Amino acid sequence: MVNLRMSMREMPNTQELKDFAKKANVTVAVGFLSGRQHVPKNSQGESKETAELAKELSYGTATTPARPFLEEGINSKKNELDKAMEEQVEAVKNGKNANWDKVGTMAVGAVQEFVRGDYYKSTKPNSPETIKEKGSDTPLIDTADLLNSCEYVVEA
Numbered sequence: 001m002v003n004l005r006m007s008m009r010e011m012p013n014t015q016e017l018k019d020f021a022k023k024a025n026v027t028v029a030v031g032f033l034s035g036r037q038h039v040p041k042n043s044q045g046e047s048k049e050t051a052e053l054a055k056e057l058s059y060g061t062a063t064t065p066a067r068p069f070l071e072e073g074i075n076s077k078k079n080e081l082d083k084a085m086e087e088q089v090e091a092v093k094n095g096k097n098a099n100w101d102k103v104g105t106m107a108v109g110a111v112q113e114f115v116r117g118d119y120y121k122s123t124k125p126n127s128p129e130t131i132k133e134k135g136s137d138t139p140l141i142d143t144a145d146l147l148n149s150c151e152y153v154v155e156a
Contacts, residue, residue, distance in 0.1 A: 026156050028152055031054070034048065050149045054070075069111060099153065
């Protein structure tokens with residue numbers, strides 16, 4: 001994962017979870033792998049790395065407003081993700097294996113669900129020019145390629 005990722009360790013959660021993650025040196029990183037090319041639907045052969053596109057969309061550019069969809073997507077399911085993390089902490093405390101993949105899958109799903117929702121349509125809508133070019137008024141979704149390339153990595 002490069003350029004843009006949201007670590008579950010960085011999430012605002014209980015101090016016990018933060019302490020455990022620090023001791024266990026476990027991070028569930030959510031973001032976009034480098035090297036993957038994104039080609040927009042209406043492109044003239046132009047492409048860029050998906051990770052770079054995600055960074056531009058998240059932080060904004062001179063012509064695009066910032067839409068921090070990774071952080072906001074994960075925070076939209078904060079309670080559920082905290083509970084899943086707590087379950088993994090308890091498993092480890094009880095001598096069982098933690099299923100960090102469950103947490104990663106849930107986090108990716110949270111980001112995807114958030115982007116598919118209407119939040120940015122009402123708070124930071126596409127410009128008329130973008131709507132005309134894309135043929136859609138849904139921010140962050142053109143072909144769904146970006147959304148479908150969101151992944152997680154468990155770093156231990």
